[in-house]
Amino acid sequence: MARQRKKSVRGGGSVFQRKDGRWEAKLKLEETGKYKSFYASSEKEAYRLLEEARLQQKMGTLATGPQQTLKDFLEYWLEDVEKPRIRISTYINNRVVVYKHLIPGLGHIKLHKLTALQLQSFYAQRLKSGMSASRAVRLNAVLHKALDHAKRLKLVGTNVSEDVELPRPAKYEGEVLDADQARILLQVAAERELDTLLALAVVTAMRLGEILVLRWTDIDMVKGELRVSGTVNYYPRYGFVEGKAKTKAGMRTIKIPLFIIELLKKHRLRQAEKKLAAGSAWVERNLVFCRKDGDFVRRSTLRNQITKLLQDAELPYVRFHDLRHSAATILLALGVPANVVQELLGHADISITLGTYGHVLPSMKRDVVDKMDGLYGNERPF
Numbered sequence: 001m002a003r004q005r006k007k008s009v010r011g012g013g014s015v016f017q018r019k020d021g022r023w024e025a026k027l028k029l030e031e032t033g034k035y036k037s038f039y040a041s042s043e044k045e046a047y048r049l050l051e052e053a054r055l056q057q058k059m060g061t062l063a064t065g066p067q068q069t070l071k072d073f074l075e076y077w078l079e080d081v082e083k084p085r086i087r088i089s090t091y092i093n094n095r096v097v098v099y100k101h102l103i104p105g106l107g108h109i110k111l112h113k114l115t116a117l118q119l120q121s122f123y124a125q126r127l128k129s130g131m132s133a134s135r136a137v138r139l140n141a142v143l144h145k146a147l148d149h150a151k152r153l154k155l156v157g158t159n160v161s162e163d164v165e166l167p168r169p170a171k172y173e174g175e176v177l178d179a180d181q182a183r184i185l186l187q188v189a190a191e192r193e194l195d196t197l198l199a200l201a202v203v204t205a206m207r208l209g210e211i212l213v214l215r216w217t218d219i220d221m222v223k224g225e226l227r228v229s230g231t232v233n234y235y236p237r238y239g240f241v242e243g244k245a246k247t248k249a250g251m252r253t254i255k256i257p258l259f260i261i262e263l264l265k266k267h268r269l270r271q272a273e274k275k276l277a278a279g280s281a282w283v284e285r286n287l288v289f290c291r292k293d294g295d296f297v298r299r300s301t302l303r304n305q306i307t308k309l310l311q312d313a314e315l316p317y318v319r320f321h322d323l324r325h326s327a328a329t330i331l332l333a334l335g336v337p338a339n340v341v342q343e344l345l346g347h348a349d350i351s352i353t354l355g356t357y358g359h360v361l362p363s364m365k366r367d368v369v370d371k372m373d374g375l376y377g378n379e380r381p382f
Contacts, residue, residue: 088238137169177323212231
């Protein structure tokens with residue numbers, strides 16, 4: 001059968017049959033002046049692809065950049081685009097997502113040929129193999145950010161990650177300690193020199209990273225307050241990484257009660273003795289809570305100590321972050337206004353506080369009603 005001649009199409013472009021029997025549609029790109037080809041098994045399909053391409057070009061969604069694999073693009077995006085503008089801790093976490101999950105599972109696919117169906121299958125396989133819903137959502141969030149950049153560069157026409165359906169992550173329902181349990185915890189902690197650190201956790205609701213990066217210069221014993229301005233975490237290959245608070249609300253000044261000031265004074269004396277014993281091996285970081293040599297404490301080390309402490313105190317297992325929840329819950333139960341608790345926690349918006357601790361509010365409403373009854377109940381107008 002004779003090969004079909006090239007036919008120009010009204011509105012721009014052409015359709016013709018190739019030597020290999022396939023049909024090719026060509027469209028001149030307005031942005032570069034170069035031609036982009038689309039291939040089909042039939043003339044009708046080629047015309048359809050050309051029409052779609054012309055419409056996408058008119059709408060500004062046509063992919064016009066060079067073809068590359070998703071692996072090549074993700075490596076470029078992570079190192080050249082994302083890394084310079086994010087915190088090192090965020091970069092490290094995103095790097096794990098890219099190199100441990102996205103590239104091994106999807107990296108071989110051409111960037112412009114990636115489909116929502118491929119993504120849906122990829123996440124389904126990961127979920128079946130035990131990946132949590134929250135982890136899958138995290139993977140898609142990183143990929144979405146990368147594909148948004150690809151879309152701006154006209155490397156893809158659409159961000160296919162937006163069309164994926166993922167299960168909603170289950171909300172973690174952690175244990176919280178009540179006021180009596182918190183007191184028991186601090187009593188047992190005093191025997192192991194952990195009372196000062198845990199008192200800060202259950203009274204000030206500070207995060208673990210905020211406590212471990214706290215320095216003596218952040219504390220004003222006279223005014224009875226401390227300044228929270230950052231966090232620290234340990235990452236393999238990077239060591240201890242310090243970072244600033246994520247939000248302006250996270251950078252806050254907290255008033256501390258007298259008993260914590262007394263605990264801090266005793267803790268500083270004990271630390272001075274350890275510094276003297278360490279001699280030249282002491283690493284001077286001016287940390288409030290440190291190892292025997294003055295350096296940062298690993299979170300895992302502290303978590304193990306607290307787990308053992310909870311067992312010995314015959315208290316329910318709680319994560320360290322649950323101590324923060326415990327502090328907020330106790331304060332709200334005592335009638336402390338939600339906006340004051342919000343400032344203590346460093347929440348940027350009170351809706352976060354109310355959304356997390358709203359379960360405490362019904363009992364507070366009952367208390368308000370009782371107080372109103374006590375105030376006005378005896379006043380009978382008849």
